[in-house]
Amino acid sequence: MPDQLLFAIEVTLNGLMAGVLYALVALGFVLIFKASGIFNYSQGVMALFAALTLVGIMEGQVPFAHLINAVFGTELHHFGWHVPALAAIVLTMVVMIALAWAVNRFIFRHLVGQAPIILFMATIGLAYFLEGLGDLMWGSDIKTLDVGLPQGINLWIDETTYEAFGYGFFIDNLDIVATIIAALLVAGLVLFSQYTKQGRALRAVADDHQAALSVGISLNFIWVLVWSLAGFVALVAGIMWGAKSGVQFSLSLIALKALPVLMLGGFTSIPGAIVGGLIIGVGEKLFEFLVGPLVGGATENWFAYVLALIFLVFRPQGLFGEKIIERV
Amino acid sequence: MFYREAGEFRTSYVEDGQTFPIAFDRWRYYAVLAVAFLVVPFVINDYWVNAIFLPFLIYAIAAIGLNILVGYCGQVSLGTGGFMAVGAYACYKLMTGFPDVNIFFHVIIAGFITAGVGVLFGLPSLRIKGFYLAVATLAAQFFLVWLFNRVPWFYNYSASGQISAPERTVFGIPVTGAATDAWATYLFCLVFVVALAWIARNLTRGSVGRKWMAIRDMDIAAEIIGVNPLTAKLSAFAVSSFFIGVAGALFFAVYLGAVEVGEAFGIQKSFLVLFMIIIGGLGSIFGAFAGAAFMVLMPVFLKNVLVGGLGWPTDLAAHIEFIIVGALIVTFLVAEPHGLAQLWRVAKEKLRLWPFPY
Numbered sequence: 001m002p003d004q005l006l007f008a009i010e011v012t013l014n015g016l017m018a019g020v021l022y023a024l025v026a027l028g029f030v031l032i033f034k035a036s037g038i039f040n041y042s043q044g045v046m047a048l049f050a051a052l053t054l055v056g057i058m059e060g061q062v063p064f065a066h067l068i069n070a071v072f073g074t075e076l077h078h079f080g081w082h083v084p085a086l087a088a089i090v091l092t093m094v095v096m097i098a099l100a101w102a103v104n105r106f107i108f109r110h111l112v113g114q115a116p117i118i119l120f121m122a123t124i125g126l127a128y129f130l131e132g133l134g135d136l137m138w139g140s141d142i143k144t145l146d147v148g149l150p151q152g153i154n155l156w157i158d159e160t161t162y163e164a165f166g167y168g169f170f171i172d173n174l175d176i177v178a179t180i181i182a183a184l185l186v187a188g189l190v191l192f193s194q195y196t197k198q199g200r201a202l203r204a205v206a207d208d209h210q211a212a213l214s215v216g217i218s219l220n221f222i223w224v225l226v227w228s229l230a231g232f233v234a235l236v237a238g239i240m241w242g243a244k245s246g247v248q249f250s251l252s253l254i255a256l257k258a259l260p261v262l263m264l265g266g267f268t269s270i271p272g273a274i275v276g277g278l279i280i281g282v283g284e285k286l287f288e289f290l291v292g293p294l295v296g297g298a299t300e301n302w303f304a305y306v307l308a309l310i311f312l313v314f315r316p317q318g319l320f321g322e323k324i325i326e327r328v
Numbered sequence: 329m330f331y332r333e334a335g336e337f338r339t340s341y342v343e344d345g346q347t348f349p350i351a352f353d354r355w356r357y358y359a360v361l362a363v364a365f366l367v368v369p370f371v372i373n374d375y376w377v378n379a380i381f382l383p384f385l386i387y388a389i390a391a392i393g394l395n396i397l398v399g400y401c402g403q404v405s406l407g408t409g410g411f412m413a414v415g416a417y418a419c420y421k422l423m424t425g426f427p428d429v430n431i432f433f434h435v436i437i438a439g440f441i442t443a444g445v446g447v448l449f450g451l452p453s454l455r456i457k458g459f460y461l462a463v464a465t466l467a468a469q470f471f472l473v474w475l476f477n478r479v480p481w482f483y484n485y486s487a488s489g490q491i492s493a494p495e496r497t498v499f500g501i502p503v504t505g506a507a508t509d510a511w512a513t514y515l516f517c518l519v520f521v522v523a524l525a526w527i528a529r530n531l532t533r534g535s536v537g538r539k540w541m542a543i544r545d546m547d548i549a550a551e552i553i554g555v556n557p558l559t560a561k562l563s564a565f566a567v568s569s570f571f572i573g574v575a576g577a578l579f580f581a582v583y584l585g586a587v588e589v590g591e592a593f594g595i596q597k598s599f600l601v602l603f604m605i606i607i608g609g610l611g612s613i614f615g616a617f618a619g620a621a622f623m624v625l626m627p628v629f630l631k632n633v634l635v636g637g638l639g640w641p642t643d644l645a646a647h648i649e650f651i652i653v654g655a656l657i658v659t660f661l662v663a664e665p666h667g668l669a670q671l672w673r674v675a676k677e678k679l680r681l682w683p684f685p686y
Contacts, residue, residue, distance in 0.1 A: 039459050070640050110662040116459065117404060118665045121606045124599060125657030132650025140643065256595070259463045267459065295478070302474050305467035312456050312464060324457075326548055 011289045017175035019281020025258035026273035028233040034206040035226040042127035044255025049134040051238030051247045056138040057088040063137045096231030145242035178240045260304035266321020280304045331680040369511035377510040382583045384624045385517040391604040391616035393571025399611035401564035402544030407465035409597035410472035414442045415576030420491045431496040435577045442573020443566040450565030476589040492586035504581045609669025618668040
């Protein structure tokens, strides 16, 4: 096979892997949007916050050390212990659930019935708040996250493809793990929403708030549940991206990567988020590979949006979104 | 006490449509204008102009522009930063390309160029609605910033990739460049603010504005009663982009002087202006001013209290500032989703009845 084609195949495969990670973030958006109609801009910052908390707990950092030092003139930094990865993940999950409860109790319970744009602005406010809180709690330096996931080039794929085509594909182990975990996560979510009582209640709320209320489903509980689920998805996304490129502020920008995925797949569709993620992942990598060098590179910043925009002109509700019915 | 009136006696349509139907309000408005033009220029110094007055005036223009699109026409846009960049770069190219023309005209032409770009990116709004449109406007934001970063023609092939404003004068007084006086830049922006606010107010209360509001309230119903959605939506995009382009041109030429596009006109700027109109109040010109004042003053205030007053390190203060900004936005939305303009309206109604509310 010609080299160009092999390159293109490699780029496509890597695009698929990147798309899985986009889909992971988009999934958090879809969960909350379906259940409460809130377009949660803070999903990316939640991923950052979860990753920061995870690193902080694992390293045994003192929360708010910087603030305490400034106020009391002490020199606190670390407790001096290290928490094993699994225990730290569980503890982080507890923090995310507490966050989900607080978000509902103090923000969205007061905003029931407001226009969607107001809810959206509230989540941007929440994003600012969490960003400041994460930095204040754990410091704003770049941290490395190591929960024991394999990293580096997958030698088996490299060697096999080298023997078959005379050119070894470069595929990161971490991406493969991420793909598997994402698949498990989606399968878990589907099973949860199809076969458990809470999952069914969740779908009922997503379908019709008032009907769900009238058959005795607690909206408050469901909203905390769905924000916790989104927090869990954010944690998984935070671990993956954090392991890939370090835990730092730019992690929160993955939310901006997930938005075109959402547009493409439709705001209300879980399969849409996944298919959209894959299309965007492959599309932007291939475009950068084929057209990028001609126009000066760094097309990844906007290509996803323009692609989604073109799709939307033909299908205004996204690929899998619910048909928009308008009446006067 | 403040409002000495006995009932409302409007006998003609013109009287009913007045911007300031109450004489007291009208006189206060003239007083504010007089202070802004005749008193403030003589008492301000460089710090006040650069920290408060210039950003306030320029953001007020941008906020009015975005308010026309979001508050009056109901088309949520997150592309403000990108459109401000168009205004800034158009102004830069005009300033360097036609140095003999007055900068006043450069800024206005930059506004018209931005209006054209805005119409182009407004076209999808005919098909796409709601949040899908909001996210679609992000395409404009990212594409435009990328374009100005990557195409050297826009920054005249300068080595740093920055654009910096050459010195230009109005009536022989420099308003851009290094050697400007505080009062000159202030007055230059103030003229634009007053003129544009006047235009915006008169557009929104006329037939154009009523068409926008009909589209905002329900676009299908508006179409049925004879509002053409194509012209209504695109005219909103054009007018809004014109305002935002003028704001971008002033932001670059008068306020910052030198600009790196990703830093000055990034997505943060889009959110900042959106915050201004939400906190100020959607669909209100006064709200745009109130929101701009709030978002400009608050960081200055917090910085002075935390760093200047308590002596905390600046990075810590920056984190706390984020927390407080976020918390304030949420608190505001919970307490008064219709913004400062609504608070103002309520306060005014109470004052008019005071001290005999029944």
